[in-house]
Amino acid sequence: MADQTLDAKGLNCPLPILKARKALKDVPAEGTLEILATDPGSVADFEAFCRQTGNELMEHSEDGGTYRFLIRKKAA
Amino acid sequence: MSAEEKSMSIIVTKGSLDWAYPPFILATTAAAMGVPVTMFFTFYGLPLLLKDLNLQLTAAGNPAMKMPMMGAHMGLPNILTAIPGIDAACSKMMKNLMNKKGVAPIEDLRELAVEAEVRLIACQMTMDLFEYSLDDMIEGPELGGAATYIEVATQSDINLFI
Numbered sequence: 001m002a003d004q005t006l007d008a009k010g011l012n013c014p015l016p017i018l019k020a021r022k023a024l025k026d027v028p029a030e031g032t033l034e035i036l037a038t039d040p041g042s043v044a045d046f047e048a049f050c051r052q053t054g055n056e057l058m059e060h061s062e063d064g065g066t067y068r069f070l071i072r073k074k075a076a
Numbered sequence: 077m078s079a080e081e082k083s084m085s086i087i088v089t090k091g092s093l094d095w096a097y098p099p100f101i102l103a104t105t106a107a108a109m110g111v112p113v114t115m116f117f118t119f120y121g122l123p124l125l126l127k128d129l130n131l132q133l134t135a136a137g138n139p140a141m142k143m144p145m146m147g148a149h150m151g152l153p154n155i156l157t158a159i160p161g162i163d164a165a166c167s168k169m170m171k172n173l174m175n176k177k178g179v180a181p182i183e184d185l186r187e188l189a190v191e192a193e194v195r196l197i198a199c200q201m202t203m204d205l206f207e208y209s210l211d212d213m214i215e216g217p218e219l220g221g222a223a224t225y226i227e228v229a230t231q232s233d234i235n236l237f238i
Contacts, residue, residue, distance in 0.1 A: 012178045014105040018188055021108040039178075052109040 002034035002070060003027050009038045009066060016042045017049050020071070024055065029076035032058070035069040042067055083112045084234040087225065088121030093131035093167055093182070094141075096124055099238045100185040106234075107192035114232070115189070116225045117217070118199035121238075122206065125198055125213040129183055132167040143173070190216045197224060 006023045008016040016037045027033050035046070043060065046069050050057040059070040084106050088099045099121070103113045117125055124131075135141050136157035142149035156162060174181070180188075189196070196217040203209070203219065210219070229235045 010178045012180075014101050014108070014185075015178070015180050017108050018104055018192075021192075049109055052111075 003031040005034040005036070007036050008042070009036050011037065012039050013041050013045065017045050020046070020049070024071070024073055027073045029073055031073050033071045033073065035071065037067045037069070038065055040067070042069075046071070082233045083114075083231065084236070085114045085116065085225070085228050085232040086236045086238055088115055088117045088124060088238055089119050090238065091120040091123045091131070093133040093170060095238070096131055096182045097185075099236075100124075100182060100189060102236065102238075103194050104185055104188045104192060107189065107194050111234075112195075113189075113192075114195040114197065114228045116197045116199065116220070116228070118202050122198060122202045122208065124182070124186070125196065125217050126208075127212060127214055131182060132163055133170060134163045135166055136163075143169070186214070190214070195228075197228075 004023055004027050006019055008019055011019070016035065016039055020033065020035055023035075024033055035042075039045075043062075046057060046060065049055070050071060054074045056072040056074070057069060058072050059068075061068050084103075086099045086103055090096075099115060103115050106113050123129075134157060135152040136154055139151065142151045152162075152166070171181070197220040198210070198213060198217040200219045200221050210217070
């Protein structure tokens with residue numbers, strides 16, 4: 001169970017990324033954030049976001065048009 | 077490879093509803109990815125800093141503007157853009173479409189940019205030219221001229237002219 005869940009369904013670029021960054025601030029170091037989104041562009045965006053920021057994209061999956069991402073916040 | 081070493085600057089020269097998006101999306105996303113951003117608002121980009129925004133667009137002279145309507149992509153013939161009120165109607169339609177599709181309004185992106193500590197610079201020369209004052213603007217922008225921007229640009233890895 002993730003420390004926090006962000007519902008970004010129905011939001012388009014760049015909102016999923018921007019809201020994820022905000023939500024990550026409240027996640028403890030090495031904690032996890034689960035994000036739900038419907039924007040297909042968010043798949044590539046979250047991969048890039050994690051590469052750039054050093055956070056780890058642990059899992060991502062898709063279920064009927066909803067994408068789910070699990071990000072682990074980097075160590076302090 | 078971290079993004080801490082890279083920075084970005086954007087010169088914002090246009091202020092219509094459609095042109096407002098690229099600079100704000102790029103700036104907020106870069107900031108979200110750890111890239112420090114400076115936005116320099118000049119000429120028609122300067123009104124994007126006004127407290128009250130009522131951004132408009134026009135289909136005039138814009139042959140690439142084809143909107144989804146009734147299952148197809150349709151443009152507006154230039155001659156029709158001369159009809160009084162049509163620009164306002166098109167702008168409203170665009171805003172409704174964006175709302176429906178979950179695209180953030182410019183006001184929200186701008187607020188996110190301020191929150192993310194994107195550095196906003198209002199071109200002093202344009203302020204004087206079009207008779208704007210800082211009181212008309214949102215909280216946050218500093219005043220600067222070309223030299224201010226050039227200094228920022230020499231230190232930025234990514235410099236965009238939009």
